[in-house]
Amino acid sequence: MSDFTTYFGAFLGVLFTLAVYSFLYRENPWSRLAEHMFIGSAIGYGIAYDLDWMRSQWEGRWSLTSTGVTAFAFALLLGLLWYFRFSRKYFWLYRIPLAIITGTGLGLAFRTVVFAQLLTQVKATAGIQLVGVDAWTAFNNLLSAVMVVCVLLYFTFTVRQTHPVWKPINVFARYTMMAGFGAAYGYTILTRMSLYIGRCQFLLGVPPYAPENKTFFPWIALLILVTLIGYDLYVKSRASAKT
Amino acid sequence: MVAEGETIWDKLENIDRRILYLLIWIVVLPPLISPIGLPISISPSTVAYYEAIEKLPPGSMVVVSFDFGLSALGELYPIAVATFHHLFSRPVKFAIIATWNEGPIVAKMIIDKLNPEQTYHKVYGEDWIFLGWAPGGEQAMAALGRDIWGTITKDYIYKKPVSQYPIMQHLKSAKDVDILISLETGTPGADEWVRQWWEPYHVPMLVACIGVMAPTVAPYVQAGQCLGLLPGLRAGAEYEKLLGRPELATAAADAISTSHILVLAFVIIGNIGYFAKRRRRME
Amino acid sequence: MAWYKRVEIPIIITAICALIQILPYYFTLGASVEDFQATFVNWQMVVGTGATFVGAIAILQLHIPRIMKRRPQWEYSTALVAMFVIMLIFGLPIRELGLGLDNSVFEFLYGNVLTPLSSTMYSIIAFFIASAAYRAFRARSLEATILLVAGSLLLLKNAPIGTAVWPGFGTIGDWLFNVPNMSTQRAILIGGALGAIVLGVRAMTGYERGYLRGGGE
Incomplete structure (x- = not known):
């Protein structure tokens, strides 16, 4: 990469990063520009990847046999039906590719969900190890099984839970869930902070990010700050002029 | 006031x-x-992830799937870099795929940084290959499980038919895979891999995910469907410590x-x- | 209503496509059926990819009139459309013209525009979640206190300073993750699996029709 491309790339990267963060002050032209550029580039990028995959499928698979050519052409024809989503009159045509995709996705998930996410999980709960392990592990294994059962029973809405036996079950299930969601909350904070730290590393040019970022960071931050304050004053003066 | x-x-x-x-x-x-350099203790799940890769027999076939986009760069990029270092330093073969369309960007960033030909003397197409992205999420996973050649027909870097590469002679479907590493942020991710690769083919799985997703992977780890879990950036720093390569996660x-x-x-x-x-x- | 417009037709297609995937998994129907099943998955991926422009059209339907009629914020819409067109043109898979995913302009734009924008957009949540922790995370009841204490202990487990000060935070955090969290998530997983099975049966038998409305209508 040439020096200009490196510097210009670093400049754009820092500018757009800080433009997004300027939203923290309040919504402003920088953040709006960043938001629109993001949507535009993400859609263009997504389509480019889709088309690239289509071409490689055509060249590498479907164009090799006459049956393949027919099947590919038919798939493309069905693919065109998606665009009747924008027509009230021909909306029924849009449902055909939708039904194919939904049906296949449904079938693929349905065939294994019974084993992978139901029976295996039930088996893992029921098959707890209480013998041959230390007392603490045995206790945790038993506790886990009880917790799973109680939380499942808590969500059993098909039975009216009026009998007194339900009360301790529901209380224990709620405590279990709160402790579990607490753990999930801790990890949520970790992720959000990590993503932010990652951007800070980018701004500071921590390797492997471009060291030029560090040079641009304070200047662009200053530029955005000054323009934000200026924009704020401009909006306020316009508002007071109106009143 | x-x-x-x-x-x-x-x-x-x-x-x-x-x-x-x-x-x-x-x-x-x-x-x-x-940086202050506070000590980082290593948790058992990180050791399990490390050991699973470390104990792979020579010649094992690994598939690394980028099930995340640019949104998770801050948390998963350091983990992905460390995983690649680990894989390149072991006598195993591996293929890179992506089920998220931004995944290839991240994978390419890492490959450009590592330069495996020079750093690890690994030959593209023989020791490793970058297959790229397939659309459809879970459908793509199912298709790849059954027929990798037909789902991704050309490699990502040179756009040559995958059948021309020596490594691909040993990698035609999920049946040829010894371990799957999913670097993930959500859907499609571990849930879908468990349905499409673990259940039909019993491919062992390792998951490195953003912290938010870690709680949802816990049942798979306990049930033995997932051999190891790296939950978030902290675990990334632990992994870097185990590898002896302090980089971005340690710096964070x-x-x-x-x-x-x-x-x-x-x-x-x-x-x-x-x-x-x-x-x-x-x- | 003409017969071909009836909603039963897509329902039948849904059921057939689902059964193409389900039946060969449970019954031995021979290699040719299994090959057809696998080819069908690849084929429908092509059908699905045909929808690639649907999102773009929906977005452009909103922004093009805004630009044409100079409505408020049309300048930003221009930036959106320009960015979309540039990304699309340079990313078109016509390698004979030097375009495609490895085109230098396309690479420059995704590296220096899309990458910082996408990763920063999601990182900004850090600020909102910290603010929410301050404003809403209150020990108002015993349940809320358990949530708060468990969350705080996990924070100390994930922060290297927590485990450096007292390694017990790591042990407690691991216990919270492996016992209450795992149990809760497993119950959700089992419940979700049961729900998915029921939803699947309902969709195949035509009781579930919501997806055929195409969303948002």
């Missing part, structure tokens, strides 16, 4: 959000500029500490204000 009728407890409960935001900048930037460790302590402080301050006000109301 405390406004009329407003107590210090009210103030404590209603700090302006922009002050909180500024505090976050203040606590995160300094430890990144000059101190900032993780300061930011977490700040959030904890926010929770405590908010609750002090809340309880003080409640006590006054009761009095």
Whole structure:
């Protein structure tokens, strides 16, 4: 990469990063520009990847046999039906590719969900190890099984839970869930902070990010700050002029 | 300044959000500029992830799937780099795929950084290959499981038919895979891999995910469907320590500490204000 | 209503496509059926990819009139459309013209525009979640206190300073993750699996029709 491309790339990267963060002050032209550029580039990028995959499928698979050519052409024809989503009159045509995709996705998930996410999980709960392990592990294994059962029973809405036996079950299930969601909350904070730290590393040019970022960071931050304050004053003066 | 009728407890409960935001900048930037280097203890799940790769027999076939986009760069990029270092340093073969269309960008960033030909003397197409992306999420996973050649017909870097590469002679479907590593942020991710690769083909799985997703992977780990889990950036720093390659995750460790302590402080301050006000109301 | 417009037709197609995937998994129907099943998955991926422009059209339907009629914020819409067109043109898979995913302009734009924008957009949540922790995370009841204490202990487990000060935070955090969290998530997983099975049966039998409305209508 040439020096200009490196510097210009670093400049754009820092500018757009800080433009997004300027939203923290309040919504402003920088953040709006960043938001629109993001949507535009993400859609263009997504389509480019889709088309690239289509071409490689055509060249590498479907164009090799006459049956393949027919099947590919038919798939493309069905693919065109998606665009009747924008027509009230021909909306029924849009449902055909939708039904194919939904049906296949449904079938693929349905065939294994019974084993992978139901029976295996039930088996893992029921098959707890209480013998041959230390007392603490045995206790945790038993506790886990009880917790799973109680939380499942808590969500059993098909039975009216009026009998007194339900009360301790529901209380224990709620405590279990709160402790579990607490753990999930801790990890949520970790992720959000990590993503932010990652951007800070980018701004500071921590390797492997471009060291030029560090040079641009304070200047662009200053530029955005000054323009934000200026924009704020401009909006306020316009508002007071109106009143 | 405390406004009329407003107590210090009210103030404590209603700090302006922009002050909180500024505090976050203040606590995160300094430890990144000059790290303190607090010790990082290694958790059993990180050891399990490390051991699973370390104990792969020579010649094993690994598939690394980028099930994340640019949104998770901050957390998963360091883990992905460390995983690649680990794989390149072992006598195993591996293929890179992506089920998220931004995945190839991240994979390419890592490959450009590592330069495996020179650093590890690994030959493209023989020791490793970058297959690229397939659309459709779970459908793509199912298709890849059954027929990799037919689902991704050309490699990502040279756009040559995958059948021309020596490594691909040993990698035609999920049946040829010894271990799958999913670097993931959500859907499609571990849930879908368990349905499409673990259940039909019993391919062992390792998951490195953003922290948010870690709780949902826990049942798979306990049930033995997933051999190891790296939950988030902290685990990434632990993994770098095990590998002896402190990089981005290690550099971020101190900032993780300061930011977490700040959030904890926010929770405590908010609750002090809340309880003080409640006590006054009761009095 | 003409017969071909009836909603029963897509329902039948859904059921047939689902059964193409389900039946060969449970019954031995021979290699040719299994090959057809696998080819069908690849084929429908092509059908699905045909929808690639649907999102773009929906977005452009909103922004093009805004530009044409100079409505408020049309300048930003221009930036959106320009960015979309540039990305699309340079990313078109016409390698004979030097375009495609490895085109230098396309690479420059995704590296220096899309990458910082996408990763920063999601990182900004850090600020909102910290602010929410301060404003909403209150020990109002025993349940809320358990949530708060468990969350705080996990924060100390994930922060290297927590485990450096007292390694017990790591042990407690691991216990919270492996016992209450795992149990809760497993119960959700089992419940979700049961729900997915029921939803699947309902969709195949035509009781579930919501997806055929195409969303948002």
